[in-house]
Amino acid sequence: MKKAVLINDTTYDYHHGCEAVVSGIKSSLLVRGVEVIASCPVGVHYKKMNNIEKAIQQSDLIVVNGEGTIHHGREKAKWLLEVSAYAKKYNTPSVLINATYQDNPAEFDKLLNDFDLVYVRESESYDYLKQRGIEAGFAPDLTMLLSQTISLPEYQSRNGIGITDSPKVQEGMWNFQMAMKHGWTFLPVLRSYRAEGEKSATEVLRHLKHLFTNIGWINKENGVSEESYLRARNRFLCYTVSEYLKKVSGLQILLASRFHSLCFAIVTETPFLATSGNSYKVEGLLRDVGLSSRICELSDFDDIADYNAYSFSDEEKIKIKEYKKSSLIKINNMFDKLVGLTG
Structure with a gap:
């Protein structure tokens, strides 16, 4: 069994989309004979984790999960x-996958050249890199792998409107108030447990706290404060990816202010409207599907x-089915190439 290290394990964001992405990375590698032996949490510099540096030296492949972070010159x-240059010190192949890449300084472009492979998740990023003379592959967001495992017939009965939370708190508050005002289903994409099948004592307590959050005091007419919204949001969490998918797939329409909620709507072929995010990832995804x-x-x-x-x-139904089918082909081809680097 070959060994890999995962950098930017976004399950630490307690988010269904991140769980689906990281689970997809691990399972896609494992079925090809590569095991992830260590992972560096999102927002943590790998050099601050001694076990990660040691694992990099012992591994056959370094996988960096780009997942929406590489835009507008952000320090993180x-x-x-920078992981790619470190991997080269030990002659270990490194890859950047599942990335959105937008409006970055030239020094970022130079760092990309040290990766053995670079894959972005929408054509906006692909075109951006091409214009800057950087070679990259294109494979859609890894949540599309869920298309391999869900059975759509059980999701055919649809009723009502759902609306998501948002990474922007004020926007999330507005969506929550719309849900309260109209009687819509509120569907935050966050979760209590970091990863399915892994429950620490802290996570169990966090889960119980969410279960007992009291929302009865919320005034539907006057709205909520930021503090009360963040507390109330917890009461609406789904606790597994499959539970979230079932709720999305039971809707007549999903109003999405979360990129991965939009991805879940596409996976379950649920009608949607979507707002833009903090990069062109939404525009890029819907351009690729043909639903701008x-x-x-x-x-x-x-x-x-x-x-x-x-x-x-x-x-539109045909476009979605074609996008899902082509996504699986592109993603699986990407993982074949990644594993091919391990020799």
């Missing part, structure tokens, strides 16, 4: 890119009256 993004017309402004959510008007057309 630079940490991820489903991007909207946040204020448009409040104007949803007849959700049947947003059902997918036959043409």
Whole structure:
């Protein structure tokens, strides 16, 4: 069995999308004979973790999960890119995958050249790198791997409107108030447990705290404060990816202010409208699917009256099915190439 180290393990964000991505990385490597022996949590510099440095020296492959972090010259993004030069010291292949890459300084571009392979998750990033003379591959977000494991027939009965939280607290508060105002299903993408099948005592206590959060005092007319919203949000968490998928797939339409919630809507073929995020990842994804017309402004959510008007057309259904099919091919081809680097 070959060994790999994962940098930027985003399950530490307690997020269903991150759980699906990291689980997809580990399982896709394992089925090809490569085991992830150590991982560096999101937001932590690998040099601050002695076990990671040691594991890098002993591994056959370094996998950096780009997952939406490498844009606008962020310092923590630079940490991820610097891993490639460190890996070269030990002649260990390194790869950057599942990345959005946007508006970065030239020094970031130079760091990319030390990776053996670079893969971005939407064509906006691919085109951006191509314009800068950087060779990269394109494989969609790894949440698309869920298409291999879910069975759509059990999700065919749909009813009502769902609305997500947002990485922007003020936007999340607005969405929550819309859910309370209209009686919609509120679907934050966050979770109590970091990774399914792994429950620490701290996580169990966190889960219990969320279960007993009291939302009865929320005033639907006057809205909520930021503090009360963050407390109330916990009461609506789903505790597994499959539970979240079932709720999304049971909707007539999902109003998505989270990138990975949008991905889940595509996986379950659930009609949606989506707002832009802090990079062009939403625009890039929907351009690739061929559904750019489903991007909207946040204020448009409040104007949803007849959700049947947003059902997918036959043409849109075909585009989604084709995107899902091609995604699996591209992602699996990517992992074949990654593992090929291990010799």
